[in-house]
Amino acid sequence: MTLYHYLAVSAALFCIGIFGALTRRNVIGILMGIELMFNAANINLAAFNRFLHPNAVVGQSVSLFIITVAAAEVVVGLALVLAIYRNIQTIYAEDYNLLKG
Amino acid sequence: MEQFAFYVFAGVTLLAALGVVLLRNVLHAALMLGLCLLGVAGIFAQLGADFLFASQILIYVGGIAVLILFVVLLAGRASELITRQTNKLWPPAAFVCGVTFVFLLRYYRSFNGTSASSAPKPTTFALGKLLLGDLALPFELISLILLAALAGAIVFSRTEHDEEERKA
Known part of the structure; x- marks a missing residue:
């Protein structure tokens, strides 16, 4: 297995994630697409770490930071989604138009 | 294998x-x-x-x-099971994603021959030393972010009903 194989998987995962984040109407679906993109970035970092700098672990530590920030992001995001759902009873992104003048 | x-x-x-x-x-x-x-x-x-x-x-x-x-x-x-779950702009989105994918693959092609030079080693010890050594500052900052996320989640998920109870 060469580095190219891992990068190809990560690129495919990233593009699937973009597609989900762009096309889902459901806010939770958008969040899931963003999670896929985070994971693609993590695969990239771990793969570059393994193949180009096998004796260092800096890439993996950056991945750890990304995982932590993703966890924080998803916690706040889902709390926001629930708060909005309690107020306007919808989870579709196009219905979130309270700020429309 | x-x-x-x-x-x-x-x-x-x-x-x-x-x-x-x-x-x-x-x-x-x-x-x-x-x-x-x-x-x-x-x-x-x-x-x-x-x-x-x-x-x-x-x-x-x-x-x-x-x-x-x-x-x-x-x-x-329950109505979500019958309504459409993607928005109207999915064809351009698919086009953008396909183009991005193709160009990423072209860019990555230079790594085609790169294979691993040595067997993988356990990383936990090295990661621990790195996180508490060179990366100690980001490590502490990330704990601050987690604390902020915790507080934010509690603030956002609290209902007005809870606040009225607190005042009473």
Whole structure:
């Protein structure tokens, strides 16, 4: 297995994630697409770490930071989604138009 | 054997990711997300990143996927199963994603011959030394971010009903 194989998987995962984040109407679906993109970035970092700098672990530590920030992001995001759902009873992104003048 | 495992994990990851994006039922999509994250954990294991493998399963599969499942169950309605789940602009979005994918692959082609020079070593000890040595400042900052996220989640999920009870 060469580095190219891992990068190809990560690129495919990233593009699937973009597609989900762009096309889902459901806010939770958008969040899931963003999670896929985070994971693609993590695969990239771990793969570059393994193949180009096998004796260092800096890439993996950056991945750890990304995982932590993703966890924080998803916690706040889902709390926001629930708060909005309690107020306007919808989870579709196009219905979130309270700020429309 | 290594190739077989790689293709299995990559196939599981990508098929599950397609399921996350395309399935109409959000509950099924959230379950697929858990499967996809497990596949990514397998890819980490293939890359010799044992600590990342463990934290991927603990945090992503055990934490984030379960949290998303909870919210899907709390904030869903039965009518979602019949209404359209993608917006009208999906063809241009698919085009953008396809073009991005093709160009990423072209860019990555220079790494085609790069293979691993040595067998993977356990990384936990080195990661611990790095996180408490050179990366001590980001490590502390990330704990601050987690604390802020904790406080933010509590603030946002509190209802007015709770506040009235507190005043009474």
